[in-house]
Amino acid sequence: MPEVALKVAMSCGGCEAAVRRVLGKLEGVESVNVDMQQQKVVVTGTASPEAVLQTVAKTGKVAIPPSST
Amino acid sequence: IQRKVAQMQVRGMHCSSCSSAVEKALLRLEGVHKASVSLTMEQADVEYDPDHCTPAQLEEAVTDAGFDASLLS
Structure with a gap:
């Protein structure tokens, strides 16, 4: 099962x-x-990583796309 | 430009960055002039132009941000 890892700025529960x-x-x-x-x-x-990134972006939180390394 | 104010109950916010995320989500919407979100009262007052956006879109913007929104007035 493919995985998408994303750094997302979250400050509380x-x-x-x-x-x-x-x-x-x-x-x-x-x-x-x-x-x-x-x-x-x-x-x-x-x-897809793009879909995941877009969804998180809609929450207004800073999201760093998955490193393509 | 027409100005109408919608009041929404917003559940699930725990800290100031949550309320600013909701505010940001609302301000991104076309036709929204002002959005003030109160963390303590779990409420958002949104000043918008009814020609450009509808209360349903306001609710959708808040739910897209990951919070529960229900229109008060």
């Missing part, structure tokens, strides 16, 4: 819940894993 909720609604998302310490979100599922 409410922000984490918001990111989880919008990604949960995105088609093709199997599971959403949020790491508050590293401010990182890992999305497993068939959703």
Whole structure:
């Protein structure tokens, strides 16, 4: 199952819940894993990195696209 | 330009960055002039131009931001 990792600026539990909720609604998302310490979100599922990035961007939070290394 | 004010209940905000995220999401909408979000009252007052956007779009912008929105007036 492909994964998309994204650095997202989240400062509290409410922000984490918001990111989880919008990604949960995105088609093709199997599971959403949020790491508050590293401010990182890992999305497993068939959703494309662009779709994941756009969805998080709509929450108004700063999201750094997945490093293409 | 016409100005109307919509009041919305916004649930799920925990900190000031949540309320600023909601404000940012609303201000991004075409036709929204002003958006003031109160964290303590869990409410958003949005001044918008009814020719350019509808209250439903305001609600959708807030739900897209990951919060629950319900129109008050």
